[in-house]
Amino acid sequence: MGSYDVKQEVSDKYSLRGRVFHKLREDILSGKYEEHEELKEVAIGEELGVSRTPVREAFRQLELEGLIQIIPNKGAYVTGITENDVKDIYVIRSLLEGLCARWATEHITKEQMEEMEENVYLAKFHAEKGHLEQLAELDNRFHDIMYEACHSKMLEHQLKDFHQYVLRVRKKTLATISRGSASNHEHELILDAIKDKNPDMAEKLANDHMINAYQNMVKSGLYEAYHTEKE
């Protein structure tokens, strides 16, 4: 594990606040709440069986993630995530994943390199066997390794944030073996570029990898099925 554990993993799951935070984020991202809908502390608290305190703390975090807007002494209103937001995130991620790959080329450790190789090798196996669940897991892990390997706390933080943000959408996009297989092949190319100490190539490949992931998502129509808003 990297020295910088992303927030969700360290302070969550075992606290009420963390559970509330994740539940609300999931609900907002999955479209349970209407845009501009008001979230009331007591209502959420009762629904989840907790008091207002953890709910309030979760609200503060959601606000910082841009998922809700808190107007002092008034209320909390969901901001939601639109199709355009997702598109924008993928373009931004494309740039940052490229930078990450570039920096990883310079800073990756022997251990990280070995885990990447193992990851790609294993993924190839699961792709052939049609193991979607494992494939998705390995895909996540590949990116996490690269985030850690880039040796930049700031960049790692940003990318993990975005990754979380689009996780639900992304999960569905990998739900086809063909994309999963293609994705893993792209991972392999990025890995080779890093091995060859070719930062330009690594950056470009990582750029393309994100764009491909997005375009596949749009093409496959899985994304539209997920979001049902009118734009």
Next chain:
Amino acid sequence: MGSYDVKQEVSDKYSLRGRVFHKLREDILSGKYEEHEELKEVAIGEELGVSRTPVREAFRQLELEGLIQIIPNKGAYVTGITENDVKDIYVIRSLLEGLCARWATEHITKEQMEEMEENVYLAKFHAEKGHLEQLAELDNRFHDIMYEACHSKMLEHQLKDFHQYVLRVRKKTLATISRGSASNHEHELILDAIKDKNPDMAEKLANDHMINAYQNMVKSGLYEAYHTEKE
């Protein structure tokens, strides 16, 4: 104002939580606390004359910003910001400001364009007069306009976050008239590229603008004077 007011402006200044949040962020960024130093809720509360509740909520926000790390049932520890972090932020910002300029070229409104022109014109005046304070203010505003003009909630959010993050450092870098003047000239070039509907040029100029800002900061030695950590 844009449709998406950044969090700090909406829910702060008038709440204890907001004040605590800003105070702690300022203290952490300015190096008041040692790295890995523990922040205790009651101590902070007493120091600022508030109860634990607003302190806790501020902690949750600081954690999400990556400035502190909260270990459940243990404590909150400052993460701080190193020279490397600042360098990374500027590189990341360089990419994102470039993307922002590109998108602004496509989406800027007539009103935003006019405000940009006015901004550059005014800044030229204040640069000649040596008005540092106004120059810094206009510089901030120029970037804010561009963030709004790019018409991407996500990108605007990210860039405003980073902007806040390095604000203290940046303020000092503009504290020389020569850089302020050069910076404004670069703004003018970006503005011209946007006016000419030349996204490639706008992107490249915005990239360079950030890199220049960072290099000037390093060269001038203002940054080293600010941070006193051993790396």
Next chain:
DNA sequence: TCTCGTATGATTGTATACAATTATACGAGA
């Protein structure tokens, strides 16, 4: 002397009570 377990204190997690603010409803006056 060392180790381990227990007890005590400190600190955070959560719930609740109270204060402040905002929204709404209702009625008086024009």
Next chain:
DNA sequence: TCTCGTATAATTGTATACAATCATACGAGA
């Protein structure tokens, strides 16, 4: 009927009380 002001209710902001967890100190036993 309309407007405005007041009263009331609802909601958030803050403080505090209590519960749970963790760290430390101390002493019993080997």
